[in-house]
Amino acid sequence: MEAASSEAKARRRHHQFVLVHGMCHGAWCWYKAATALRRAGHAVTAPDMAGCGAHPARVDEVRSFEDYSRPLLDAMAALPEGERVVLVAHSHGGYSVALAVERFPEKVAAAVFVTASMPAVGRPMAxxxxxxxxFVGPDFFLDSKELEQENPEIKGKPFIFGPNFMAQRLYHLSPPEDLTLGLMLIRPANTFTTNNTDEVVMRDEKLVTEERYGSARRVFVVVEEDRGIPAEFQRRMVAQSPGVEMEEIAGADHMVMLSQPQELVELLASSEPEARRRHHFVLVHGRCHGAWCWYKAATALLRAGHRATALDMAGCGAHPARLADVRSFEEYSRPLLDAVAALPEGERVVLVAHSHGGYSVALAAERFPEKVAAAVFVTASMPAVGRPMAVTSDKLLAFVGPDFFLDSKELEQENPEIKGKPFIFGPNSMTQRLYHLSPPEDLTLGLMLIRPANTFTTNNPDEVTMRDAKLLTEERYGSARRVFVVVEEDRGIPAEFQRRMVAQSPGVEVEEISGADHMVMLSRPQELVELLVRIANKCTSN
Structure with missing residues (x-):
């Protein structure tokens, strides 16, 4: 049985990759990556688009983008029923891959855009x-040239990259011999985009649909040092396509398959598309908030095919309990603890904590470490092993000072059995400390939906869970994979204090999100979702 399982796993690890080159290039530019993939047991097809590489057509015979992409479309059409491939696009090849995905979504396991043009659903590819x-401006292409068009039926002029452009923009980190090879093998190409309003495929705004192209698993590989398609523009394309996963490769130029071929191959072959496709995220809100604050992130995760469970802690959001009914931190965290306890045997989830929700997630990780693939603390309170959780809260209060919460208020406690007073954020505190970079409508939503909360930390020495120095153990909570997401612009939990918490927990991984306020899931939802998916993917590949 074990041998059969290993054999099946080995079979699953072998994929079929179809590698699609960019403008003026050909299948030849994949020679390193194709060799490495085949050596690893994968099947590889690298077609020349029409008029490129060793393809016999001349540029004046390729009359449309449909003609140009025909080799890829024919290869996809010829796949046996039930066979699914991983399409890998580079640069201008992203348009051909998008067209192939739209035509044959049932044959695509994943479409990977390696610093490639990635069109958005509902817009013309052009x-x-x-x-x-x-974005790049008219002087960007240096000594590249437009040539005379020999076929009067084709609008627009053929284009070919110049030597300086290739050396400075495309191959600046590639081995010199690969630049030489490129200069020997590039061919002119029609773009079918600029100055060609009659190009049917590229100008059709209804071409790429949500039901077909949009339903495919898409992964964008960002290349930070790329000078051909700048990283800022790469991320713009990702932002225009919610649900697209994002990976990164460092130390590569535009010709990733030549400058960092092994890293690219490892990324492409690192995990099975089906296995990486779906994760279960459990989203835990902060103080006074509720599951509602995850509405953007949860939608994006669900759209990408993941499970997203956003829970109201007791007495928060739409939870039916009244504040006076929630007598302890254990009761407050009960919805999360019950949800994790109810998970089927063998299922592991990614717990995502925001702000005060870090304490509930820490408690869940201690109780059910075998059910936690990772605990992600998004600018959240992250207690340390061997110390009471309340210590983290006490230190934060000492760090920010007594005037930090502005117009927030302590309310009268209606239940004499609960020590300490309920707390609620004030409008100024929310505006200035928590939501200062979030859309105004999300601040309005927050002001409408927050509820008072018992803290169970300050002025409450009898709180058993929060004050227990032996609660969080190295063997359970400490053994879980923990990731802390630092938010530099956060005014609710200052970045310096975030890093102090990380420093107190050796082994915790650190990620960062820029341009966000304390309410990261509202001010930078797409960036957060992409990060969460990357973290989850790493969990399943380890």
Whole structure:
């Protein structure tokens, strides 16, 4: 049985990759990556688009983008029923891959855009090209040239990269011999985008649909040092396509398959598309808030095919309990503890804590470490092993000072059995400390939906769970994979204090999100979702 399982696993690890080159290039540019993939047991097809590489057509015979992409479309059409491939696009090849996905979504396990043009659903593919040209400016292409068009039936002129452009923009980190090879093998190409309003496929705003292209698993590989498609523009394309996963490769130029071939191959082959496709995220809100604050992130996760469970802690959000009914931190965290306890045997979830929700997640990780794939603390209170959880809260209060919470208020406690007073954020505190970079409508939503909360930390020495120095153990909570997401612009839990918490917990991984306020899931939802998926993917591949 074990041998059969290993054999099945080995079979699953072998994929079929279809590698699609960029403008003026050909299948030849994949020679390193194709060799490495085949050596690892994968099947590889690297077609020349029409008029490129060793393809027999001349540039004046390739009359449309449909003609140009025909080798890829024919290869997809010829796949046996039930066979699914991983399409890998580079640069301009993203348009051909998008067209193939739209035509044959049932044959695509994943579409990977390696610093490639990635069109958005419901927009003409040419719009992406037009936006890139506007972004880089008219002098970007240096000594590249437009040539005379020999076929009067084709609008627009053929284009070929110049030696300086290739050396400075595309191959600046690649081995010199690969630049030489490129200079020997590039061929002119029609773009079918600029100055060609009659191009049917590229200008059709109804071409790429949510039901077909949008339903495919798409992964974008960002290359920070790319000078051909700048990283900022790469991320713009990702932002225009909610649900797209994002990976990164460092130390590569535009010709990733030549400058960092092994890293690219490892990324492509690192995990099975089906296995990486779905994760279960449990989203835990902070003080006075509720599951509602995850509405953007939960939607994006669900759209990408993941499970997202956003819970109201007791007495929060739409939870039916009244504040006076929630007598302890254990009771407050009960919805999370019950949800994790109810998970089927063998299922592991990614717990995501925000702000005060870190304490509940820490408690759940201690109680059910075998059910936690990772605990992600998004600018959240992250207690340390061997110390009472309340110590983290006490230290934060000492760090920010007594005037930090502005117009927030302590309310009268209606239940004499609960020590300490309920707390609620004030409008100024929310505006200035928590939501200062979030859309105004999310601040309005927050002001409408927050509820008072018992803290169970300050002025409450009898709180058993929060004050227990032996609660969090190295063997259970400490053994879970923990990731802390630092938010530099956070005014609710200052970045310096975030890093102090990390320093007190050796082994915790650190990620960062920029341009967000304390309410990261509202001010930077897409960036957060992409990060969460990357973290989850690493969990399942380890």
């Amino acid at each position: 719009a992406t090209s037009d936006e890139l040209l506007a």
